[in-house]
Amino acid sequence: MRLLAAMSGGVDSAVAAALAVDAGHDVTGVHLALSPDRQTLRSGARGCCSVEDAHDARRVADELGIPFYVWDLADRFREDVVDDFVAEYAAGRTPNPCLRCNEKIKFTAVLDRARALGFDAVVTGHHARLADGELRRSVDAAKDQSYVLGVLTPEQLAAAMFPLGGMTKDRVREIAAGRGFAVATKADSHDICFIPDGDTRGFLARKLGSRPGPVVDAATGETVGEHEGTYGFTVGQRRGLGVSVGDQQPRYVLGIEPVTRTVTIGTADLAGVGEISTAAATWTAAVPELPFRAQVQLRAHGAAVPCMVTASGGGGLVIRLDEAQRGIAAGQSAVLYAPDPEQGDLVLGQATVETTREREEAVRP
Incomplete structure (x- = not known):
């Protein structure tokens, strides 16, 4: 060849x-x-x-x-x-x-x-x-x-x-x-190739400029800090929030609203996501018949978790996680793998996360 x-x-x-x-x-x-x-x-x-x-x-x-x-x-x-x-x-x-x-x-x-x-x-x-x-x-x-x-x-x-x-x-x-x-x-490459110093927040600040806004605590609705740009945060982030809350419990980024420039933070019990809606999916092989069981990986170095996949409008998917996960952000890729242990390394396809929803209990259809 x-x-x-x-x-x-x-x-x-x-x-x-x-x-x-x-x-x-x-x-x-x-x-x-x-x-x-x-x-x-x-x-x-x-x-x-x-x-x-x-x-x-x-x-x-x-x-x-x-x-x-x-x-x-x-x-x-x-x-x-x-x-x-x-x-x-x-x-x-x-x-x-x-x-x-x-x-x-x-x-x-x-x-x-x-x-x-x-x-x-x-x-x-x-x-x-x-x-x-x-x-x-x-x-x-x-x-x-x-x-x-x-x-x-x-x-x-x-x-x-x-x-x-x-x-x-x-x-x-x-x-x-x-x-x-x-x-x-030779050492492996790390981080993002076009940000060789690893300072993503600094890179985005140079591109987008200062866009200040409030940091709001989800539990009280109170503004607990200010930021220079929502681009400096991602859902699930814990460190570098630049705020101090009285009860001293760790806070995580729960949501980012770019129009009002609001970053919402909350405690761990509010950070779990159990259901994901996605944009239109792409498939690495034949389109599977929906609904189906699968494993879904939500980060490049994250662990895959069991889920149920159903159809939504426009070729998108609804992915219901068996166990709630933290740090699932819009824009991330949900990559689906075969559900059974013997075929669990098989990639089925992927879809971009559009929205997430909390679920109080694990889902096992």
Whole structure:
């Protein structure tokens, strides 16, 4: 097969490209330039996509003896990922930019261009498995990235290859070291790639400016503090609220209202969510017959919980959780997995959270 290997400059994509070459495929490497000023992303940054990352990717390609190119997708990335991220926070929602990047950049923009150039598939270093066209969790649970791939369609998955899904991260580094790759000991990227210093609140403040408003305690309705912008908060947040309440009980963000610029906080007993309504769902395989039992994962590194999934209007879903969960915010992705233990690593699809509702008792249909 003629394959395009997306090479970020990290150890995962380097080994994925190497395994594709070892399998006898005709491989070409490509590094995505996603920042308009990559010189600002220096060595040691916790993100990715710096000039140094491009150099690391090129060195691996040279060692593999494969062609290598840099594709400038900075404008597309800004529009589809960065601007979306800022707009979502401005609207009081909590987006996942990695999921959006996979959906809009790596498996739309890159895949479309790859197909136009005659490539059969795109190879990436994601820790997830494809088995008979079905998306499944990685064998390395700590590194599993199936959550941020849950937005992909069957057509996109048919043109994707994830060679690392059947091995642990330690094994990936062993392979890289055995081949003499300099990236074998390179640290994993963390946080958001376009916010390399990790200061999300500062980044949003620079983009959106000061938008002060009240912090209100749900129990009393009293204003207990002020903030400089609702974008500095997310539902479920406990630390960094900047308020002090007399009873000294921990407070969590319960709601964000961007029009009135109100952040509502409350105690743990008010923070539980038992029912979620979503936007239209996307499915990684055939559309399942509703209603159905499933497991749902609500954060990239969260645990999946049992639930019942039913239909709502416009292709959306209602997801009733067996046990109430905290910190579920509009804008997050609810990724659904098969319900039974033997097939629990199978990804069914995903939908974006629109609204949440409290439930006083666990639900077991």
